[in-house]
Amino acid sequence: MNNIEEKLKLSYAKMSPQRFEDVCKALMPLVSAEYENINSNKDALGKTKKGTPDAYVRDSNGYYVAFQFTTQQDRVKEKVITDIGKLNSKNCHFSDKIRKVVICLTANMSSEIELCHKEAEKYGWSSDIYTLDDMVRISEGYSQFCHEHLRVFIPSHIDNAVVPERFYLCGSRIRELREERNLLPSQFIDLIDYYSELSWSDVETEKKECELSIAKYVSDITGANLSWVIHGIGSKYTSDFLPYYSIYDSVEMIKSLSPMKLYFCINTETCDFMIVAMASEYKWKIFYLNYRLDFWNWLDDHNKIPEIYEHFTTIYNKFNKLPCSVIGRLYKDDEFKMLTSDNVFLGELINKLPKRGEYWADDIRDLEHRYSHLDYEHSYGQWFVDIQSYVRRNKT
Incomplete structure (x- = not known):
């Protein structure tokens, strides 16, 4: 057995039932054009619904090809015969219109495979049974499929020359x-x-x-x-700048990461502001803003303050709802600078740094002060009420 076959077998053998079903759905149309319109037995959330078969194709004449997938490694013959029998039960609502049964396995079978074919014949159905070796042989002929679904690289051949992966x-x-x-x-x-x-x-x-x-x-x-x-060239992690003049582009840039959490981080000494996005426990990214919120130090461009405020609040409103949440963070200058390094893992650093100001990004939008002026100044500092003051003063 060559190295590629070994990798393919290992990939199939360790699959969960749901993943095997997904892979089979992608492979079967490569086996035959008659399987192009294969339908799975999953709901919109990707969960397998009760019932049988695992997947099916409905022909233009109203007849069906029924698919059953199994990752069981022992008593495979009994499992296959049981799965075929289920297609003739009340749980299958088109049993009288089945013309063919297709079985896909992550195990091999001995001569007992013939008993499985005879079980299908008993109900008047033709049958194809793809064992592990069959799945490997078929897969090996489709390098892109192997790369995308099995994470196994198969060199392609161009002008009879093997082009290996680097x-x-x-x-x-x-x-x-x-x-x-x-x-x-x-x-x-x-x-x-x-x-x-x-x-x-x-x-x-x-x-x-x-x-x-x-x-x-x-x-x-x-x-x-x-x-x-x-x-080993360049920074370990990358970051992006959000354009304040295009709210749509900013939202789309963040949305492309499918974030679970956004941390609105502000340097309370300089009023630099950035967003740290958590896409997963293991993947984080910084989005910088090309403006500071220290409006009192601006020499001009105060007419852009409403635009900047809208940019801030739109991002907050778009993402502060399931499945995402927005969390505030207030950092001193040295703490903020630690986050701006492109060579640190943000997930670890965010958890180590102080968790101050969880609600500042929400509270700062309270321009009309539902609470007293002193409450905000006491809770956050003068910079906070000054930002609110400049936004109110320049609202259009």
């Missing part, structure tokens, strides 16, 4: 990303869906090179700069 000695930097997140090697390979902890140890100690596709995936799930991951 490999890099970048494991020490990836180990740095893992350790910043306090993940064990076993937890990390689960996160990136890598097939072997022993093999991954060789990658991290640079006894073995790392595939570019894996480096890209690590970059994506950690937010690390890909150039830093593979070459």
Whole structure:
């Protein structure tokens, strides 16, 4: 068995039932054009609904191809025969219109496979049964499918020349990303869906090179700069600037990260302001604003204050609702500067720094002071009420 086949088998063998179903749904249209319109048995949230089959195709003549997927590794014959029998039960509402049954497995079968075909014949149905070896052989012919769904790279052939994936000695930097997140090697390979902890140890100690596709995936799930991951060039993490003059673009830039939390962070000494976005426990990003909120130090451009205030409040309102939340943070100058380093893991730093001013971003929008002026000055400082004063004064 070659190395690619081994990787493909391992990828299939460790799949959860739901993931195997998703992969089969993507593979079957490659097997035959008749499966192009395959429908799954999942709801809008991706949860498998009760009932049978696992998936189906309805022909133009009203007849059906029924699919059953199983990751069971023992008593496979009994499982397949049971799954075929379920298609002839009251749980399948088109059993009288089935013309074909397709079974996909993550295990191999002996000559008992014939008993499964005969079980389908008993109900007048033709049948295709794809064992683990069949799944591997089919998959191996589709390099893009293997890369996207199985995370296995299969070299493509152009002009009869093999174009291999590039490999890099970048494991020490990836180990740095893992350790910043306090993940064990076993937890990390689960996160990136890598097939072997022993093999991954060789990658991290640079006894073995790392595939570019894996480096890209690590970059994506950690937010690390890909150039830093593979070459050690540039900053470890990247950041973006939100244009105050385009609220739409700013919202879309943040939305592209699918954030779970936004931290509205302000330097209480300089009134520099930035947004720290948490996309996941392991991926964070800074969005800088190209303005300060110290309006009293502005020489001109006070006419832009309403625009800036609208930019601030629109982002707050857009994201301070499920599945996201907005949290305020007040930082001293030295604390704020720690966050602006592009070489620190923001998730760890945010948790270590003081948790002051959780509600300042909400309270500052209370321009008419539902609470007394002194309450805000006492809670936050003079800078807070001065910002409110300048916004009120320049409202259009």
